[in-house]
Every structure is written in structure tokens, then in C-alpha cells.
Amino acid sequence: MQKRIAIIGGGIVGATAAYYLSKLPGSEKIKVTLFDDGVGQASKAAAGIISPWLSKRRNQQWYRLAKAGADLYPELIHDAQLGTDVYQQTGTIVTREDEADLETLFALAQDRRKTAATMGDVATLTAQEVQDQVPLLTNPQPGVVITGGARVDGAALVNGLLASASKRNLKVSHERVKLNAQGQVITSLGARQFDRVILAVGAWLKELIAPLGVNADVRPQKGQLIELAVKDYPLQEHMPVV
Ligand SMILES: Cc1cc2nc3c(=O)[nH]c(=O)nc-3n(C[C@H](O)[C@H](O)[C@H](O)COP(=O)(O)OP(=O)(O)OC[C@H]3O[C@@H](n4cnc5c(N)ncnc54)[C@H](O)[C@@H]3O)c2cc1C
Incomplete structure (x- = not known):
């Protein structure tokens, strides 16, 4: 039936x-x-932006769900025969002004990496290395890069x-x-x-x-997204998310 x-x-x-x-x-x-x-x-x-791993939310159920979602993407995109115009692992960089904050973040990333293979490699970058990857930045800060971080066109x-x-x-x-x-x-x-x-x-x-x-229990969360077009700047689709 x-x-x-x-x-x-x-x-x-x-x-x-x-x-x-x-x-x-x-x-x-x-x-x-x-x-x-x-x-x-x-x-x-x-x-x-697909990069849930460095969230400090205490809600473990949320983290497990978000992590499982990030894990599913590569397989889903492959199965559905969709391309890099839909989903691309460009990497994500999270920056910190303070050296001690950066170390804490790096330790968290290494810890989360143990149970999240999709994260790929985790490393610290100097401010100069961050700028090399994202030349648009005029006042770069050091950061942690996660190579498995991705961008999806919803x-x-x-x-x-x-x-x-x-x-x-x-x-x-x-x-x-x-x-x-x-x-x-x-x-x-x-x-x-x-x-x-x-x-x-x-x-x-x-x-x-x-x-x-x-x-x-669904409540609004307020935020703002500003989209900028940078004049005379070549489109760099492979640039990581910062
Ligand atoms: C500005 C913005 C930026 C965001 N950036 C990120 C990001 O970078 N990374 C990230 O992980 N998440 C991001 N999010 C969150 C993410 O987009 C959402 O969590 C996700 O898209 C929700 O998907 P959904 O299918 O649950 O809901 P939706 O995509 O909202 O789909 C729900 C659909 O249901 C339809 N609908 C509702 N009621 C009815 C009805 N009664 N009958 C028929 N249709 C109905 C609506 O019209 C809508 O099309 C962002 C969200 C916003 C708004």
C-alpha cells in the first residue's frame, strides 16, 4: 500500500x-x-558558514546535532551530485586579539578535533598568515584555522x-x-x-x-548580516571564512 x-x-x-x-x-x-x-x-x-566546532554553547545536544550536520555535508553533496558552487570546504579562521585567548581557542579546537574528523587540520596562524589568506583584512589578528570549515549556498x-x-x-x-x-x-x-x-x-x-x-519553545535571536561588495577586488571564491 x-x-x-x-x-x-x-x-x-x-x-x-x-x-x-x-x-x-x-x-x-x-x-x-x-x-x-x-x-x-x-x-x-x-x-x-559551516563551522560549529568552536562554539562555547553548553548545550551538548545542540553541539551533537550541529556537528552531525557538518559531518553529513560532504556525503550529501557527493550523493546528490552537487558541486563546489553549492558547498565548498574553504576552511574557517577564528581570530583572537589576545595571545592567551588564542591558546585557549587552539586547545579547544584540538580537543574537539578528536571526535570531529570533518574539521580536517587545525593550526594557529600569525596575523601575517591570516592576512596572506584573506588579503582584504587591513588590521589582521592571529587566529586558528580549521581546514574542514565550509561555505554552503543554501x-x-x-x-x-x-x-x-x-x-x-x-x-x-x-x-x-x-x-x-x-x-x-x-x-x-x-x-x-x-x-x-x-x-x-x-x-x-x-x-x-x-x-x-x-x-x-522557539524564540527569535536578533542579529545583523551586512553584505559588502568590494570595488575593484577580484572575487576569491576559495578564500576562507573569517
Ligand atoms: C541572515 C541569516 C544568516 C544565517 N547564517 C548562518 C550561517 O552562516 N551558518 C549557519 O549554520 N546557519 C546560519 N543561519 C541559520 C540557518 O540559515 C537556519 O538555521 C536554517 O536555514 C534553518 O533551516 P530550516 O529548513 O529549519 O528553516 P527555513 O530555511 O526558514 O525554512 C522554513 C520554510 O518553511 C516555510 N513555512 C513556514 N511555515 C509554513 C507553512 N505554514 N506552510 C508552508 N510553508 C511554511 C517558510 O516559508 C520557509 O521556506 C542564518 C540565518 C539567517 C536568517
């Missing part, structure tokens, strides 16, 4: 779920519908994964949907029943599952 699965949200999480559902053995018996209106999607807006990744899954068992519906108290998906054509519903709506989870009587 055919199984019907709904995915609500088509950012990086929903698109990855759709991709793996299309690759499952017996996927021809699974019909997947992904609902997404694309409004405000974080995956398209993100800077795409929009290109999502498009690539959805295009691949659409060749098999995925249908994308560009609309905003709701859930009712019975867990049915309320679409423009009415309530639809699915065997499973995957919620991948990111920041919108709280409002989506409120009708089920479940409270999701």
Missing part, C-alpha cells in the same frame, strides 16, 4: 528530508508532498535537493498550510490526511503546532 507523507517547510531541513525520502529503498511506494510558500526562508538568507542546495527528489516521488506545492487539532494538513483545497507529517518550518513552528495544543 502506498504511504503518503507531507513535509511542511522547504528550507534546508525540509529539502534534505525530501531528498532522503526519495532515496529510500521502496520509495516508489511513498508519495511525498512538500508544502512551502518560501516566504522569509532562512536557508536562502543565510551566510552559509538556496542552491535547496533547489538541487528538491530537483533531484522531484524526479522520483516528490511533489512540491507552493502554498502556506496549517494544521488542525487532528493533525490534518489544511490546504487551499481543504483538509488532507497523511500517514506522516514532517514539520520543517523553522521559525514558524510555534504557530504551526499551536492547534495541536503543543507549545514549541
